[in-house]
Amino acid sequence: MFGGIDPTLLIASLMVASVPIILAAIGELVVERAGVLNLGVEGMMIMGAVCGFIAAVETGSPVLGFVGGAAGGAALSLIFAVLTQFLLANQVATGLALTLFGLGLSSLLGQGYVGIKPPLTGVVPFGPLADIPVLGKIVFGHDWVVYLSIAVVAAAWWVLKSTRMGLILRAVGESHDAAHALGYKVRRIRMLAILFGGGMAGLGGAYISLVRVPQWTDGITSGAGWIALAIVVFAAWRPWRALVGAYLFGGITVLQLNLQAAGARIPVEYLSSAPYLITILVLVIMSSGRGKAALNAPASLGQNFHASR
Numbered sequence: 001m002f003g004g005i006d007p008t009l010l011i012a013s014l015m016v017a018s019v020p021i022i023l024a025a026i027g028e029l030v031v032e033r034a035g036v037l038n039l040g041v042e043g044m045m046i047m048g049a050v051c052g053f054i055a056a057v058e059t060g061s062p063v064l065g066f067v068g069g070a071a072g073g074a075a076l077s078l079i080f081a082v083l084t085q086f087l088l089a090n091q092v093a094t095g096l097a098l099t100l101f102g103l104g105l106s107s108l109l110g111q112g113y114v115g116i117k118p119p120l121t122g123v124v125p126f127g128p129l130a131d132i133p134v135l136g137k138i139v140f141g142h143d144w145v146v147y148l149s150i151a152v153v154a155a156a157w158w159v160l161k162s163t164r165m166g167l168i169l170r171a172v173g174e175s176h177d178a179a180h181a182l183g184y185k186v187r188r189i190r191m192l193a194i195l196f197g198g199g200m201a202g203l204g205g206a207y208i209s210l211v212r213v214p215q216w217t218d219g220i221t222s223g224a225g226w227i228a229l230a231i232v233v234f235a236a237w238r239p240w241r242a243l244v245g246a247y248l249f250g251g252i253t254v255l256q257l258n259l260q261a262a263g264a265r266i267p268v269e270y271l272s273s274a275p276y277l278i279t280i281l282v283l284v285i286m287s288s289g290r291g292k293a294a295l296n297a298p299a300s301l302g303q304n305f306h307a308s309r
Contacts, residue, residue, distance in 0.1 A: 010254055012138050015146055016212065018250030020045065020204035020221075022149040024228035025235070025242045026156050027200025033160060033237060034193035035173035035300035039095030040080055041201050042225025043102025048073035048202025049209040050106040053118055053216045056206075062121040066145065066206050073202015074195050076102055081194040085187050088304045103219065113216045121145070121211050145207050150243070152200070157239040169193065173298035176305040186305050201225065230280075236296040 024041050031038050051072025056065025080098050083089040123130075124147065126140040160166035169189060172179045176186045209220055227249055235241035 008134050008137050010251075012141060013254045014247060014250040015138070015142065016250075017254050018246040019146055019149045020207045020212065020224050021228050021231060021249060022153065022243060022246040023204035023207070024201040024225060025231045025246055026152050026239060027197035027204075028228055029232050029235070029237055029239060029242055030156060030160075030169070030200075031193050031197035032232060032301055033173045033298055034169050034190050035176055035298050035303065035305075036084065036190050036194060037091045037095065037302040038077070038080055038098075038194060038197060039092060039229065040076070040098030040102065040225075041095075041197075041228050042221060042223065043099035044073040044076045044198050044201035045102075045205035045208070045225045045228075046106045046219070046221045047076045047102045048205030049220050050110045050113075050205075050216065051202065052206025053113060053209040054109065056118045056210055057113060057116055060119050062119050062210055065118065065210050066203060069206025069210075070199040070203045073200070073205060074198040077194050077198020077201070080198075081191045084304065085190055085194075088306060091302050091304070099225070107218045110216045110218065116216070118210050118214055120214075143211060145203075145211065153239045153243045160239070170298070173300055176300050176303070180305070180307060187307075190305070201228070204228070233297075237298065238296075 024045055028038065028041050048069035052065045052069025055068025056062050059065070076098060079101075080094055083094050084091050121143045123141055124144050126136075130136045130140040132140070158166075160170065168179070168184055171182075172184065172186050172189050179189075180186050204224070205221055208224065209216055213220060228246075231242055231245040231249065234245045
């Protein structure tokens with residue numbers, strides 16, 4: 001114990017706190033690697049939160065709740081995909097509109113579910129492994145979504161680095177015209193990437209409403225989608241760096257809560273704003289290079305594609 005804070009519990013808690021951001025960040029990383037800038041992550045996360053919560057409550061199954069959350073996020077991302085890939089709408093404006101739409105629609109859908117508790121998502125039964133001192137609580141005391149989030153990071157890294165699918169996705173993000181000239185279906189590839197990103201964001205949102213804050217309240221995501229967007233830049237579009245960035249943010253979030261509980265003589269407003277101030281600082285530092293090239297950003301990021309061009 002250090003000043004009333006248990007380091008083991010702190011690390012275990014930060015792993016749980018980071019899950020929604022890891023899932024949303026990896027989804028957005030894949031989308032941006034395909035050359036699409038979707039600023040609607042917050043909207044997709046909160047739609048995933050409300051759809052997952054409703055599905056879990058109505059079916060009594062937390063697993064179906066997570067499926068519903070992923071479907072809700074993907075459905076909202078489909079709107080973005082149609083507007084930007086077929087109607088060639090501005091990606092930045094469409095993403096911002098998507099967030100506002102998601103916030104409003106989730107508030108409407110969740111009106112009848114305030115004060116209801118969702119079914120419990122239990123921890124994975126590791127048996128004697130969970131009783132190992134220190135390591136047991138940190139590594140073997142979590143629900144299945146915590147392990148899924150790490151597996152998603154590993155899978156994204158492997159696909160982007162070592163598979164033909166990943167090579168094609170990166171090629172589309174670097175130069176959609178060159179990829180089109182080689183015969184690749186740029187629009188289809190980007191559509192699938194956007195749907196994957198929406199599903200991951202929705203899954204992250206469902207984790208917030210079903211596990212982290214097991215209830216429904218308006219604005220339950222509290223800016224987690226914006227943090228995920230910042231972490232993609234912080235990670236320089238690399239999956240393992242995104243995991244580290246998410247754990248850093250999760251650690252700061254959990255630490256400020258622990259400091260409050262331990263009676264630290266720091267105004268609560270400073271502690272609550274600390275994660276977001278750190279995120280802004282990271283973005284400023286990462287943006288101090290010479291444009292997108294210095295950040296290792298995909299060259300076609302944010303540019304619409306038209307086959308006749």
